Amino acid sequence: MNKEEGFIRNRLRSFKFAFAGAWALIRKEPSVQVQAGTGILVTLAGIYFEIDRIEWIFQILAMGLVLSAEGLNTAIEKISDFIHPEFHVKIGEIKDVSAGAVTFAALAALGVGIFIYAPRVAALFN
Template sequence: MSGKKDSFLVNRLKSVGWAFKGAWLLLRTEASIQIQFCVAIAVTIAGFYFDISKTEWLFQVAMIGLVMSIEGVNTTIEYIADFIHPEFHTSIGRIKDVAAGAVFIASIAAIIVAAIIYYPKLF
């Protein structure tokens, strides 16, 4: 909670700080996002190596952001599910499966974008 006396700007800066803390926590603790971060670095290096176009960079950066942000939401849903119902329940299973499915869909889209960008450059 932020103090009422803080100005709008100070409150916004505090929110950015907490969001940064959350992003750092995700990166430090979640194996899936660590793998996605490594892939993001690898394709960024590939982007420079193959000198991809501005449009290709736009799609690449957008897909990296999409996959990693949905992974963050998926992790949040897992945390909430485990907090409200730590025991086994078919509904919790379905909630987690659907959240994981969202990451899967974004990942497939990212793989297709990567194939469209790099396949002609490699073969």
């Protein structure tokens, strides 16, 4: 095997591990399940309301941002629990900050959703 084949094989193996991790998040983490479910609902809404290309881009980025933040939050919580299993004030602060980052991502996604869907939903009632 030459150097290039080894590089490609290692990248493919990395993707395999990454997808396994993403699948584990979806299977095991309730907060990720809620966000993934919300992603499915807004995707269906996008199809129903026939949102345009730019709106799809923003929606996909918003969903990715929230799911990524949830995944990082989960990783930080698991590392924190591993390092210090019993309650500790500093570990609690670390977890709160991590959860706060998810909140920022979720609020940004909510803003994107409002800009995309509020006019369309309002039009249904006019």
